[in-house]
Amino acid sequence: MSGARRLALALLWLVALLILATLVAPRLQLSGDLRKFMPSPQTPAQKLLIDELGEGPGSRLLLIGLTGPDAQTLAAQSQSLRDRLASLPSFKLVANGAALGPEAIPSHLRPYRYLLSSTLDTQALDADYLRAQLDERLQDLGSPAAAMIEPLLSADPTLETLKLAEAWQPANAPQRLHGVWFDKAGREALLAIETHAAGFDPKGQQAAFDSIQAAFADVRGDTATRMSLTGPGAFSVEIGNRTAREASLIGTLDSLVFVLLLWVAYRSWKAPLLGGLPLASAGLAGLGAVALAFDGVHGITVAFGFTLIGVVQDYPIHLFSHQRAGVSPWASARALWPTLTTGVVSTCIAYLTFLVSGVDGLQQLAVFTVVGLATAALATRFLLPALIDPAPRDAADSVWLGRCWERLARWPRLRGGAVLVIALIAAAIAAFAPGSFWQNDLGRLTPVPPAALARDAQLRNELGAPDVRYVLVVQQPDVESALQASERLLPELQRLRDDGAIAGYDLAARYLPSAATQKTRQSHLPDRDALRAVLDQAMSGGPFQSGAFDEFVADVERAKQAPALRPGDLAGTPLAASVEGLLLQRSGHVTALVALSGVHDPAAVATAAARNGAQLLDLKQASESLVAQYRQRVLWALALAAVLLTAAVWVALRSPRRVLRVLAPMALSTLLILALLRAVGVELNLFHLVSLILAAGLGLDYALFFDHAGDDRSEQLRTLHAVIVCSLTTLLVFALLAASSIPVLRAIGSTVALGVVCNFVLALLIVRAPASEAGDGA
Structure with missing residues (x-):
């Protein structure tokens, strides 16, 4: 041709x-959903872990710290940043501790304020209570708060709206300076953000990340303010960008190595x-x-x-x-x-x-x-x-290759006894090397720098963010049962907090009481005529004119007649994000979560939860059991692969002696790789296991071609040339991966690079034809 x-x-x-x-x-x-690389969860904790990993509020939480200028400047920048971000569609919630005003409850929900508030649990709307409230409003109107109070007065003389807004502040919130959250030292302004995108949605998190950076650049102006941004989404963006950079660099170097080696090898x-x-x-x-x-x-x-x-x-x-x-x-x-x-x-x-x-x-x-x-x-x-x-x-005509082969031909061959001894020593080292054999901690696979993780932990501590390890769960067939069960936990949770077992808690019932509770509070509301009568009595002798509180009367009447508020009714309101994150509605059941912070006595919490039909889940233990379950499946797959692989080689070679000789380098290399990794203190993870299959495939390839060459010297030289070029290209590629800062890539690279060396050497020592059989022709 x-x-x-x-x-x-x-x-x-x-x-x-x-x-x-x-x-x-x-x-x-x-x-980018990591749940695709997880086995099907079996236990409640595992199922919750998988849900939370991809879709839960914890995966959507971003934490911001602003440092640099004086506290007043930082507070103003915090508020400006919050206002800008809250208007963007990427974010469900942007909180910085600024006092919530009436806008926290949309107008169509305001008649429900007495059904959401606990006031009516202990206090009736009688004349004495209303008179005391009106006296307080007179004092408020003469205070600096008059501008905020006056618009509310006619519809809400008891200021129930503001009481709710204050009650809905985070349960373990940090201190407020100049109206916004600050750390304990008062030098760093803090914000907590929940994105619409899940933590492992790379495009959504990148869009949120870019929006925050752009908003901060505008807010910062010419000041020296610095911003720290942490959380699963921020880390996933950083990991994705770094992985892309390293993959691009490694890919470029790999391509250059491939081109250069093939050009040199074949001229x-x-x-x-x-x-x-x-x-x-x-x-x-x-x-x-x-x-x-x-x-x-x-x-x-x-x-x-x-x-x-x-x-x-x-x-x-x-x-x-x-x-x-x-x-x-x-x-x-x-x-x-x-x-x-x-x-x-x-x-x-x-x-x-x-x-x-x-x-x-x-x-x-x-x-x-x-x-x-x-x-x-x-x-x-x-x-x-x-x-x-x-x-x-013809590679067989190469002088240097011939000399190399002559030297290699003088190497001693490894017989069955020597192979068995080396295998036993390697197995012993792998089994008895100090430290854990398996790595079960998913966190150890993250390429996030320790300094960034420490910074995230610091911000979480300052913000009183929920504990990422422990969570209480209540599982019920429907929303109403879940909310009622959550409400029954409230006295126990308060006791645990008073005893120091936990620092704080948060649950959906804090924002949305059960329908039963709402109906009980409805029964405590007076009807229109009764309310007008007690209101007239409370206003008697005061400065307020008749009819001044008609809006209030109308709101109470609507609340008394209204159907109970449900989670779906909160859509589009600030309450929706809080309730959705703590009330997980799945097919056939509803799980109410109780987010805990500062868990100091897990045993006491677990006991108290069990008494009230709840369960304390340890998500760290759940992740470790999931990893162990995953590994077990992979090991069974590897065992099946070993059997099938041996069968395939048997069908091809049809000789027990040749089959053993071809499989021996691959099997011994696998043991040597495990021994070397364990000897230097490496705990094995899934990616080491999958890489062992790749290394085994390379070893089988080398051994098959040396076996194919037989005792024909020219074929031996051509095979040696091919295997040298193959092993060098593969070794350089995976050596670059072994130098990566990404733990997963490093595990793959180090495992396969060791496998290339071991398989090449063992194929020569075990499979090559004896020197005495090598001749100039077949």
Whole structure:
């Protein structure tokens, strides 16, 4: 085939890839929801953890600290920032401690104020009470508060609206200076923000983050004010941006390494370009398959999936290295196909086991990897030979490679006894190394700097934010039952607070009493005529004229006749965010949460909760049990993969001796990797386990090709050339990942980099033909 025709076919392949990319892109809905990489929750705590992780108010909370100028300037900037952000659609709630006015209760809800307030639980609307309230209003009208009181007076002479607004301030709020929240030292203004977007909605959180930064830039002006912004959403934005930067840098360096190594190895500028076509085909095919099979593609699937299918770069390398004069590329591809197929099928089997894991993210990873590997292998076998120069250099003619092989041929071979001893030593080190074997703490996987986490903890403490570990739950079949059960907890919660077991609490019933409570309070409201009579008696001899409080009478009458207020009636009001976050309505049940702050005695809280039909959940313990459950599923998948992989190799080789020889480097490398990681104090997590599969696939690939070379010296040299190029490209790629600041990428990189070294050395020591059998021909 002429060079012009080969170039035309390469361009045609590239055009096909561009068309495929155009078709895949519209279907590619990236997701950042970590729940897709979690197993199905089983316990109530696990179910709540999964709900809260993605949709709960805790995942939507952003904390802001303003420092720099004097307190009065900071207070003014805090208020300006609050006003700007509260008007934006990205935010449900923006709180800075500013005293809530009548606007806290929208006009259509104001007649309900006596049903929401606890006043009528202990006090009747009689003449004595109303007379005392009117006397206080006269004093208020002569005070600096007159401007705020006067507009309310005719409809609300008892100022129930302001009492409610004050009662709805956060239960454990910080001090107020100049009308807004400040830290204990009085040097930092504080704000708490709840976004509409969930914490792991990257686009929504990025939009909220950008809005806050823009608003702060306007508010700051030319002052020296500094802003700290923390919380799950802020961290997810920071992590996403840093991951993108590192991925871009690593991807660029990987590409340069791939191009440089292939150019040096094959002395041709065409090799890197042609070698990249199967890899690009694999990536696009994998993405397309996941986009078709699932509702959305998780970002981890894309990032990890491209790392996993990086092994496909080995396929064209093997084809390039086994080219020789007098043999067409098609013949070389046919000769390599049985060995290549065995490696591909075995690796695919390992990942197919994730389809039975019951975890959506792992299933996506399995589809992406299997489709990608199969596509790359088929492209290498049936498309790439048409583009290769039919008169290549033969790697077996390399003088330096021949000398290298002669030295390697003198290395002692590892026999069964030596392999068993090394395996036992490695297993012992892995099992008995100091420290925990498994890493169960999800927080340890976060790439958020410790200083940022400490700053977040400081702001949470200053703001009296709810405890992120403990929460009380009351589960009932409907909203009304949940609110009534919550109300029964109130005396117990107050006792726990008085005893110092907790510092504070918050619950939905604080904002929205049950319908039963509202109806009881309705019964305490006088009818129109009775109210007018006691009001006239209270006004007797005073300065207020008859009819001055007609609006008040009308409001009380509407409240007495109104249906009980329900959560749906709060939509669009400031109360909605608070109630929605503490009253979780799910299919078939309702969960009322009691957010706790400053939990000092969990045992006392758990006992008190149990007495009242509630349950104290430890979300840290729930996350650890979920991780352990997840790991158990992955380990079962790995065990199944090992059995199926062994069966695949047996079918291909049909010789017990060859099967053992091919599998031994992979199995021993796995033990050595575990031993090395544990020896340096690494606690193993899910990403180490998944990376072990990739490392095992590489080891199987190296061993199969050394076995394929047999005792033919020329084939041994070509195989050595291919494996050296493969292992160097893979090693450099994963060494870069091992240097990442992202814990997940670091775990993947370090595991696979160790695997490359161990598998390369062990394949030479165990699988290569003995020196005495090596000859100049077969």
